[in-house]
Amino acid sequence: MPRFSVIVPAYEVQPYLNDCLRSVLEQDFTDLELIAVDDHSPDACGAIIDEAAACDPRVRPVHLPENAGLGRARNAGIRRATGDYLLFLDGDDTLAPGSLRAIADRLARTGEPQVLVFDYARVDWTGEAVRNVRAELLRQGDPEDPEDPHARQVFRLDQRPELLRLLMVAWNKAYRRDFVRKEGFAFPPGFYEDTPWTFPVLLTAESIAVLDRVCVHYRQRRRGGILRTTSRRHLDVFEQYDRVFRFLDARPGLAHWRPALFQRMVDHFGVIAAAPGRLPVRARAEFFRRAGAHHRRYRPLGAATPPGRARWRGLLLRLGARRAYHLLRGADRLRRRTAERGLTAFTRARRAALWLHYRVQRCRPVDPGLAVFAAYWHRGYACHPAAIEAKARELAPGLRTAWITTPEYAHTLPPGVRRLHPGSAAYWTALARARFLVNNVNFTQGMRKRPGQIHLQTHHGTPLKHMGLDLRDRPAAARGMDFGKLMGRVDRWDFSLSANRHTTLVWERVYPSGYTTLPYGAPRNDVFQHTTEDEVARLRARLGIPAGTVAVLYAPTHRDYQRRYVPRLDLERVARALGPGFTLLVRTHYFHAPATSVASPTGRALDVSGYGRVLDVSGHGRVLDVSGHGRVLDVSGHGRVEELCLAADALLTDYSSLMFDYANLDRPIVIHADDWDAYRAARGAYFDITAAPPGPVSRTEDELIALFAGGTWCGPRSAALRAAFRARFCPYDDGRAAERVVRRVFLGERHALLPPVVPLAERRPAPAAVRTLPNVPAGPGGSAVPTVPAVPAVPAGPDRPAEPRAARRARVVCASPAASPAASPAAAPVTAPVTAPANAPASAPATSLPHRSRPH
Numbered sequence: 001m002p003r004f005s006v007i008v009p010a011y012e013v014q015p016y017l018n019d020c021l022r023s024v025l026e027q028d029f030t031d032l033e034l035i036a037v038d039d040h041s042p043d044a045c046g047a048i049i050d051e052a053a054a055c056d057p058r059v060r061p062v063h064l065p066e067n068a069g070l071g072r073a074r075n076a077g078i079r080r081a082t083g084d085y086l087l088f089l090d091g092d093d094t095l096a097p098g099s100l101r102a103i104a105d106r107l108a109r110t111g112e113p114q115v116l117v118f119d120y121a122r123v124d125w126t127g128e129a130v131r132n133v134r135a136e137l138l139r140q141g142d143p144e145d146p147e148d149p150h151a152r153q154v155f156r157l158d159q160r161p162e163l164l165r166l167l168m169v170a171w172n173k174a175y176r177r178d179f180v181r182k183e184g185f186a187f188p189p190g191f192y193e194d195t196p197w198t199f200p201v202l203l204t205a206e207s208i209a210v211l212d213r214v215c216v217h218y219r220q221r222r223r224g225g226i227l228r229t230t231s232r233r234h235l236d237v238f239e240q241y242d243r244v245f246r247f248l249d250a251r252p253g254l255a256h257w258r259p260a261l262f263q264r265m266v267d268h269f270g271v272i273a274a275a276p277g278r279l280p281v282r283a284r285a286e287f288f289r290r291a292g293a294h295h296r297r298y299r300p301l302g303a304a305t306p307p308g309r310a311r312w313r314g315l316l317l318r319l320g321a322r323r324a325y326h327l328l329r330g331a332d333r334l335r336r337r338t339a340e341r342g343l344t345a346f347t348r349a350r351r352a353a354l355w356l357h358y359r360v361q362r363c364r365p366v367d368p369g370l371a372v373f374a375a376y377w378h379r380g381y382a383c384h385p386a387a388i389e390a391k392a393r394e395l396a397p398g399l400r401t402a403w404i405t406t407p408e409y410a411h412t413l414p415p416g417v418r419r420l421h422p423g424s425a426a427y428w429t430a431l432a433r434a435r436f437l438v439n440n441v442n443f444t445q446g447m448r449k450r451p452g453q454i455h456l457q458t459h460h461g462t463p464l465k466h467m468g469l470d471l472r473d474r475p476a477a478a479r480g481m482d483f484g485k486l487m488g489r490v491d492r493w494d495f496s497l498s499a500n501r502h503t504t505l506v507w508e509r510v511y512p513s514g515y516t517t518l519p520y521g522a523p524r525n526d527v528f529q530h531t532t533e534d535e536v537a538r539l540r541a542r543l544g545i546p547a548g549t550v551a552v553l554y555a556p557t558h559r560d561y562q563r564r565y566v567p568r569l570d571l572e573r574v575a576r577a578l579g580p581g582f583t584l585l586v587r588t589h590y591f592h593a594p595a596t597s598v599a600s601p602t603g604r605a606l607d608v609s610g611y612g613r614v615l616d617v618s619g620h621g622r623v624l625d626v627s628g629h630g631r632v633l634d635v636s637g638h639g640r641v642e643e644l645c646l647a648a649d650a651l652l653t654d655y656s657s658l659m660f661d662y663a664n665l666d667r668p669i670v671i672h673a674d675d676w677d678a679y680r681a682a683r684g685a686y687f688d689i690t691a692a693p694p695g696p697v698s699r700t701e702d703e704l705i706a707l708f709a710g711g712t713w714c715g716p717r718s719a720a721l722r723a724a725f726r727a728r729f730c731p732y733d734d735g736r737a738a739e740r741v742v743r744r745v746f747l748g749e750r751h752a753l754l755p756p757v758v759p760l761a762e763r764r765p766a767p768a769a770v771r772t773l774p775n776v777p778a779g780p781g782g783s784a785v786p787t788v789p790a791v792p793a794v795p796a797g798p799d800r801p802a803e804p805r806a807a808r809r810a811r812v813v814c815a816s817p818a819a820s821p822a823a824s825p826a827a828a829p830v831t832a833p834v835t836a837p838a839n840a841p842a843s844a845p846a847t848s849l850p851h852r853s854r855p856h
Helices: 014-025 045-055 070-080 099-109 161-165 177-183 195-204 232-249 252-274 281-298 309-319 322-361 383-395 407-412 425-433 483-490 501-510 533-543 571-578 641-647 658-665 676-683 701-709 716-729 737-746 805-810
Strands: 004-010 032-038 059-063 085-088 115-123 129-131 173-176 208-219 367-374 400-404 418-420 434-439 454-457 495-497 516-518 550-555 582-586 612-616 622-626 631-634 650-653 669-672
Touching: 004 014, 004 045, 004 070, 004 099, 014 032, 014 045, 032 045, 032 070, 045 059, 059 070, 070 085, 085 099, 085 177, 099 115, 099 208, 161 195, 161 252, 173 177, 173 195, 177 195, 195 232, 195 252, 232 252, 232 281, 252 281, 322 425, 367 383, 367 425, 383 400, 383 434, 383 737, 400 425, 418 425, 425 434, 454 737, 495 737, 501 516, 516 737, 533 641, 550 641, 571 582, 571 631, 571 701, 641 658, 650 658, 658 669, 658 716, 669 701, 669 716
Parallel strands: 004 032, 004 085, 032 059, 115 208, 367 400, 367 434, 400 418, 434 454, 454 495, 495 516, 550 582, 550 650, 582 631, 650 669
Antiparallel strands: 085 173, 115 129, 115 173, 612 622, 622 631
């Protein structure tokens, strides 16, 4: 007997049916039967089902002799089902990858509940997926937290009545088959057949659980969907609610649910009445008459009256006053349109007033004691500008600093730093009068730099991908960029910051102008040289990283060739494979991630799903505890990437410039380059990162898991590659980059008087927290071999080979592949050669004079 019976009714869905069936049959959980019901469809649905059955014995085709409708087609599937649980999937929808395994694991952990409710995402005809707006109702609480209102993992509807606010459909739940048969549940004929199925099921179930995961992709068709069809059959909704209330009348113990179901009914009627084109013109008067009759018939005594305009809409429905109802809706539309036009006029007037204000402020003297900072298009206190601002307050105490950001990021500002709201009068005043302007991107196009103002462009990383003028032949990356305006903004720069020779050469070629290059290093990396071991431990505790686990920061970059974010890794699989000794810190690129979320292949915000409890961790993101198999922590909302680097024992990335910063910590780096050729073709790259990497390179997920399982990620080969990479890209990051910038730009000191660069070999970056590799082989009887304790570094001698400096500093004892159990399908670890690439340029000199770039 299979675990799941997935029932797929099909009628006139031939363009989508193959995708639907494949989404079920290609699940990594295979204990299932797929009952595909051809509802006498006039198109090729029947043939598609038969072809699938011929290729996979798990497909059980059912051909109905006549068209019975969606409800009765599902009933035909229920009668033939043999699985423990029933799932329904419409023929034009799909299951998200990994959904059945997530559902199976959740069912096992919650003791086989009668009903499991999971989430869905709407997918429109463009392919854009948007998660259910009421996803928070499915939150899985912490069972160990007595104050968590969702701590109960299995419950009755009385204990979580808010579930009635979810979309009342059959396909977002798994039903225990013996429960369905015992209660005699079946779908009625007609439209809205899910209504008299879903309400009785939820009201009757003795055990309900939720899964906070997108399991179904709900296709929003441009044409042809039932809800987009003009038909009298939309009047079937009245008979469906008659069935619901007859069910209540037959069970006096459920009478207390009558007010809630009545309100759901009224809301449903309102949705149908408001939907354009759903009701034929001649059926609208009948719809309102019948809606009024149902309102009067089923309204419970003492029912609460909704507030505001909903009260009037409910009253008009009750009276069946169709014209008055539409008049009220027309008045609402007119009010919104008038408000929008008024807002547009106000916005234009305000913009004109602010421009005049800015012109006036430009006539006033430049303020020599004011410096204005910004970063990442006003995303808060971050990156090189933040490090420079902090150092400027230290070395130039008379300087007043202001930071441009929105209220959303105001909490990131340190005490004493004034916040400027983008576009406000104070913002334009500061841009007009500040002596110093510092940003890691460009200021607004409307700003006009004055004589006496100094503009420092810090950038925000070492360039691997093409930038600036090199994007002229890369339309996917340029996205309509006006290169003339770009060069106009570049002409405002007085100084351009550079972390290495490679960066200097690129910036001066792709941003040609008369600025001075400052090869002083990356100020945001200064903290790597000054943070102590205790501070690293406190950071990890604040982030919720379990003590003793290896923290791997996973930081993928943006893809210009993809319209939306498509994750490159199955995080749940990687976490399970790495085991309980690892914690994955997942930070998505800021182009994609909301303030505290991480996207996933299933379309949900955080989806390492089904294998553990999703928890909130002190405002730093959300965590998934993959019970016994590792942990995943969403840190996309954490404001300071430098802190994440300090907390992590290793970096896993693809082509993110973060690798150049992280290399300063001299900790392991792994490159996952599964789409390097496509990325390089779309965006362009200045060198082949797979030929000159900072550590081992994987091309597939299996290879990546093998790298960690075998210890290659932190072995001597990894250290050798990292050493060559650091020599090439980290010549100036000695912990004093911000000081050099402040002394040169803000205090006007000559280059010869600036602090000299500390040689790479003499630097002592912050130590990694974990000192042993977690993957230890099992001892006799299955007991774990004790981990190797940290030992002081011993100088190399005749009987002791030299330990790689990276491993010595991090105190990580790397097991050999033979000493660690394989955690993935048989795949040889992918390792790059030990030696540095022959074409890698020599390390840049320790110091070099700033110079003027030549206009091209």
